[in-house]
Amino acid sequence: xxxxxxxxxxxxxxxxxxxxxxxxxxxxxxxxxxxxxxxxxxxxxxxxxxxxxxxxxxxxxxxxxxxxxxxxxxxxxxxxxxxxxxxxxxxxxxxxxxxxxxxxxxxxxxxxxxxxxxxxxxxxxxxxxxxxxxxxxxxxxxxxxxxxxxxxxxxxxxxxxxxxxxxxxxxxxxxxxxxxxxxxxxxxxxxxxxxxxxxxxxxxxxxxxxxxxxxxxxxxxxxxxxxxxxxxxxxxxxxxxxxxxxxxxxxxxxxxxxxxxxxxxx
Amino acid sequence: xxxxxxxxxxxxxxxxxxxxxxxxxxxxxxxxxxxxxxxxxxxxxxxxxxxxxxxxxxxxxxxxxxxxxxxxxxxxxxxxxxxxxxxx
Numbered sequence: 001x002x003x004x005x006x007x008x009x010x011x012x013x014x015x016x017x018x019x020x021x022x023x024x025x026x027x028x029x030x031x032x033x034x035x036x037x038x039x040x041x042x043x044x045x046x047x048x049x050x051x052x053x054x055x056x057x058x059x060x061x062x063x064x065x066x067x068x069x070x071x072x073x074x075x076x077x078x079x080x081x082x083x084x085x086x087x088x089x090x091x092x093x094x095x096x097x098x099x100x101x102x103x104x105x106x107x108x109x110x111x112x113x114x115x116x117x118x119x120x121x122x123x124x125x126x127x128x129x130x131x132x133x134x135x136x137x138x139x140x141x142x143x144x145x146x147x148x149x150x151x152x153x154x155x156x157x158x159x160x161x162x163x164x165x166x167x168x169x170x171x172x173x174x175x176x177x178x179x180x181x182x183x184x185x186x187x188x189x190x191x192x193x194x195x196x197x198x199x200x201x202x203x204x205x206x207x208x209x210x211x212x213x214x215x216x217x218x219x220x221x222x223x224x225x226x227x228x229x230x231x232x233x234x235x236x237x238x239x240x241x242x243x244x245x246x247x248x249x250x251x252x253x254x255x256x257x258x259x260x261x262x263x264x265x266x
Numbered sequence: 267x268x269x270x271x272x273x274x275x276x277x278x279x280x281x282x283x284x285x286x287x288x289x290x291x292x293x294x295x296x297x298x299x300x301x302x303x304x305x306x307x308x309x310x311x312x313x314x315x316x317x318x319x320x321x322x323x324x325x326x327x328x329x330x331x332x333x334x335x336x337x338x339x340x341x342x343x344x345x346x347x348x349x350x351x352x353x354x
């Protein structure tokens with residue numbers, strides 16, 4: 001079995017996790033910029049984080065035979081401070097041409113506030129001006145439905161954005177249809193306590209098709225499982241999926257989406 | 267998969283989850299003090315399981331979601347609690 005982890009916050013994980021993922025067949029990880037669990041106090045903190053994502057972490061992943069790609073942004077959890085967000089978005093162009101950067105992400109909304117929406121629009125504008133792919137975080141739990149609708153409206157309102165170049169992540173049963181209907185890709189995040197389980201992800205694939213969906217572990221410093229994607233592959237196998245069908249979802253689909261960036265090579 | 271295959275694969279796992287759910291509600295009943303809006307939201311969402319119609323997962327998620335459409339003035343914090351309190 002081979003697979004791609006298209007959404008993993010590897011800076012939060014140990015080398016043991018890299019070993020387990022590589023052993024399970026992981027060929028590549030893609031790492032969106034994330035909240036650190038605390039608010040960074042200045043743009044300098046983001047500068048250092050972007051250096052970590054684009055310089056240090058690819059070298060660490062390479063020690064375990066894994067290609068490493070990244071996405072840059074200020075995460076929605078830190079978007080209430082529009083002044084700081086503007087400063088952070090201002091330094092992203094310095095990093096955007098680095099060889100492992102695939103696009104802008106994970107942008108989106110957290111609590112669906114006006115400032116978060118403003119910062120989302122600034123990120124979308126940056127992606128449009130630089131012709132970058134977009135990876136979107138949708139809010140948690142009770143905020144997901146409303147946030148997903150608001151995000152889709154922002155993307156639709158910018159005529160420069162091509163829907164097929166945006167992946168809307170963390171979809172569940174109540175949001176997947178609206179995302180696919182707008183022509184975007186949809187990501188399913190496999191978490192033990194929230195978002196999606198492997199079984200539900202398989203149900204969603206059964207109900208909505210395999211064409212524009214990927215699965216990820218979104219492993220970070222919280223409750224998460226770095227091997228969630230291969231575990232979901234076992235779920236597919238138990239249901240009688242063929243090896244080709246499984247490979248198409250966990251390996252082929254991330255490649256099809258990320259290959260829209262000329263930097264993505266595997 | 268046939269229904270028989272689905273039951274073979276998932277019955278025991280979901281039997282355990284069902285008992286866990288029942289035990290959770292018993293635990294809430296035994297505890298002292300007042301519950302907050304989450305318990306009512308939880309019980310409301312459970313009603314979606316019993317109507318015999320497909321799309322139950324979607325209906326449960328919708329039941330627990332904020333149905334409003336306008337952005338809020340300011341983020342009150344960063345976390346989510348899993349149910350909508352009934353006001354933004």
